[in-house]
Amino acid sequence: QVQLVESGGGVVQPGRSLRLSCAASGLTFSNSVLHWLRRAPGKGPEWVSGIGVGGERETHYADFVKGRFTISRDNSKNTLYLQMNSLRGDDTAVYYCARGFHSSGRCDTFDIWGQGTMVTVSS
């Protein structure tokens, strides 16, 4: 059974850091394009970052996280990461990892999602 399981969320003060993890099973992790998305309370899903099979050489970020968040992957552990620094109140959301699929050649749909992990940024 294909599964993505996020962890690492919690309550953190503004300006602090948090690292999210996403453990994958049931899929060929090293050949999978992976993404982080989020959904803030009362809003729709929002794409955050993506990483290709080439790892660090193939990363994309939403403008609102550039320079603050870093996506990475460890194929030996079948795990995706999101290092989040300089967190702000508007980063409060449920964060999901998802597999990129049905690509247009430039961008993806998201066919497998984790259950999400809540990040609350508050003093």
Place this chain on the structure above:
Amino acid sequence: DIQMTQSPSTLSASIGDRVTITCRASQSISSWLAWYQQKPGKAPKLLVYKASSLESGVPSTFSGSGGGTEFTLTISTLQPDDLATYYCQQYSSYPPTFGGGTKVEIK
């Protein structure tokens, strides 16, 4: 960034009704449009990709159409399990962007 606009934001319908949701892109995205269903407390579920291709396992009561800047998701016969919020997403170019959502409620 490409802006995606959905209408209506809320839709009230009866079980058995035909339901149509519209999504407009701020520029042409060809057929690079997906639809998702999200229920409370759950992750989004991919229903349709490339505007009209049904994801594996999705009931045939769902269908997508359109191209360029105008797209629709149709539920031919609304079932109780279809009560959810539906989102469109463009994947023509980075960053991928979502519409604001359409909440389908029971009348």
